[in-house]
Amino acid sequence: MYNKKVISRFKKPKFAGEIKNADAVGEVGNLKCGDIMRVYIKVKEGKISQIKFKTYGCVAAIASSDILCELAKGKTLEEAQKITGRDVLKEVGEVPALKVHCSILAQNALKKAIEEYKKKSQ
Amino acid sequence: MKTIYLDNGATTKICPAAEAAIKEANEKFFANPASIHHAGIEASKRLERARKTIANTLGASPEEIIFTSGGTESNNLAIKGLSFQNPSKKHIIASKIEHDCVLNSCKWLEERGYEITFLDVDKEGFVNLQQLQNAIRPDTLLVSIIHGNNEIGTLQNLQKIYEICKKKKAIFHTDACQSFTKAPLSAKMADMITINAHKMHGPKGIGALYIRKGIQLTPLAHGGGHQQGIRSGTQNVAAAAGFEAAIKEAQKQKKQIKNMQNLRDYFIKSALKIPNSTLNGAEGNSRLANNINISFAGVEGESVAALLDMEGICCSTGSACASKSLDPSHVIMAISNNSHERAHGSIRFTLSASNTKKEIDFTLRALAQAVKKLRKISPLKR
Numbered sequence A: 001m002y003n004k005k006v007i008s009r010f011k012k013p014k015f016a017g018e019i020k021n022a023d024a025v026g027e028v029g030n031l032k033c034g035d036i037m038r039v040y041i042k043v044k045e046g047k048i049s050q051i052k053f054k055t056y057g058c059v060a061a062i063a064s065s066d067i068l069c070e071l072a073k074g075k076t077l078e079e080a081q082k083i084t085g086r087d088v089l090k091e092v093g094e095v096p097a098l099k100v101h102c103s104i105l106a107q108n109a110l111k112k113a114i115e116e117y118k119k120k121s122q
Numbered sequence B: 001m002k003t004i005y006l007d008n009g010a011t012t013k014i015c016p017a018a019e020a021a022i023k024e025a026n027e028k029f030f031a032n033p034a035s036i037h038h039a040g041i042e043a044s045k046r047l048e049r050a051r052k053t054i055a056n057t058l059g060a061s062p063e064e065i066i067f068t069s070g071g072t073e074s075n076n077l078a079i080k081g082l083s084f085q086n087p088s089k090k091h092i093i094a095s096k097i098e099h100d101c102v103l104n105s106c107k108w109l110e111e112r113g114y115e116i117t118f119l120d121v122d123k124e125g126f127v128n129l130q131q132l133q134n135a136i137r138p139d140t141l142l143v144s145i146i147h148g149n150n151e152i153g154t155l156q157n158l159q160k161i162y163e164i165c166k167k168k169k170a171i172f173h174t175d176a177c178q179s180f181t182k183a184p185l186s187a188k189m190a191d192m193i194t195i196n197a198h199k200m201h202g203p204k205g206i207g208a209l210y211i212r213k214g215i216q217l218t219p220l221a222h223g224g225g226h227q228q229g230i231r232s233g234t235q236n237v238a239a240a241a242g243f244e245a246a247i248k249e250a251q252k253q254k255k256q257i258k259n260m261q262n263l264r265d266y267f268i269k270s271a272l273k274i275p276n277s278t279l280n281g282a283e284g285n286s287r288l289a290n291n292i293n294i295s296f297a298g299v300e301g302e303s304v305a306a307l308l309d310m311e312g313i314c315c316s317t318g319s320a321c322a323s324k325s326l327d328p329s330h331v332i333m334a335i336s337n338n339s340h341e342r343a344h345g346s347i348r349f350t351l352s353a354s355n356t357k358k359e360i361d362f363t364l365r366a367l368a369q370a371v372k373k374l375r376k377i378s379p380l381k382r
C-alpha cells in the first residue's frame, strides 16, 4: 500500500520529538479526522534552525510530517511558508488516493508555527 | 520473516479436509447437479449431502438451507428478499453494530421508503432488549441482529431476542458468520440465519441462509429456478463440499474452542497491562472465542497495525485511516459514546485454533513496543 520511502520514514523518522524551548509551535487537525500534527521550530537569523514534529495519525501522516520537516530545515521563514502540500507530496511519492489528505496536512502546522513566530516577534 | 496470522475474523486459512473435499468434488462431481444424466445425479447427491450436514448442524431440515455466495449475499437475500415479498410492512429493526452488508441493505431500503430503527447497544455491545421490545410495531416486518460481532466479539443473547420477536410477531434474522461453529447456534434461535464458510476454515465464496419453513422470500437473482427458485444459478458442488468438510472438522475439534478462549483471555489480560488501554466488547462466554479488540489512547490504529506488520503480525483496526470510507468503526463508536479516539485507536486480533502461546507472547511484546513508540511521537498527552 505504501512505497518504500514512506515506510522507512514512518519506521525511523528523523525529526520526531519536541523542542523544549521552541520559538513557536503550530498544530492542525483534530481527533475526529484522526490526524493531529504539531510542529516545533527554532529560528536563527531568519532561518529555521531546528524543527521537530509530533503526530497522531496514520503511516502517511507520520511519514509526511517527517518529510516536511526535512524540506523546511534551513530555509528562511519566507521560503518555508511557501512549502505547499504538493511539494510535500512530490517528496513523499505515491500514496493511495485516500491518503493524500493526511499527507498534505503537515505544512499547515508549519505555516501556523511561522505565523505564531512572526506575531511574537513583532 | 515468519507470518503470525491474527486476522481470522477477516478470513481463515482453508483446512486440509476442506481442500481435499473440494478436490474430490471437482474430480468426481463436476457435472451440473441440475442435469438429468447419471453424472448430474451423482453431483446432486454430493451437493445434497453437504446441505444435509449444514441442516443437521443447525437442527434444521435440508429444504430450509439455501446456498449462496457468502455472508453478504445471505444477508441481502434475507433482508431484501423478505421486504420485497411483504410490501405492506415497511419497518425494519437492526442494531447499530451490524456488519456493513446488513447496515447498507437496510439503508438502501430506507432510501426507498422503509423506516429503519437502529437499536443502541450498551458499552459492552449488547442490544437493549427493552428498547427492542418497545420498537416492534404492527408494521415491523423484520428484526435483524448480528450474533457474534465481527469487530468486538460480543455475542448477543439470541434466545431472548427471538422470544421478544415471536411475542410481538416480527421475523427474526441473525448474521452468524462469525459465531458459526464457535458458539452455540441453532435453528431454534432465529427464523433466518446467515452463515458462511470462509470464517471457519472453509472456502471463500460460499455461504448459506437458513430460512424457517413457511417464510417466503422474493429471489434477488431470477433464473433457472434452482434451490426452490429462491436462488437461481448453477450450484457450486465443490464449494459446498468444502464447506461441509470444514464444519465436520470444526465439530471434531470442540476442545479447541476452550483453548482458544484461554489464549484469548491471556492475550486480553496481558495487553491491558499497557497503560491507558480499554477492552472493546464483552467478556467470557459472551465473547467470540477468538476475538480480542483493544483501544490504546493517544495512538492511531493503522500505525500500530503497520508496525506490527513489520514484525510479521497480521491484525486489523477500526481506525478511519484504514477504512475505505475514512469513517471510523461504527461499532466502536456505538459502544463508546462516539469516542473517535477509542475508534481510531482500536486494534483487533482474531485467533484460529492453530495460534500458539509463543506467537501470542511475541505479539504482546511487539504490541507494547509499537504503542510506546507511537505515544512518544504523539501530540496527545496520555
Ligand SMILES: Cc1ncc(COP(=O)(O)O)c(C=O)c1O
Residues within 6 Å of the ligand: B009, B010, B069, B070, B071, B072, B073, B099, B101, B146, B148, B149, B150, B175, B176, B177, B178, B196, B198, B205, B206, B207
Ligand atoms: C459478521 C459478518 N457478516 C457478513 C460478512 C460477509 O461475508 P462474506 O465475506 O462471505 O460475504 C462478514 C465477513 O466479512 C462478517 O464478519
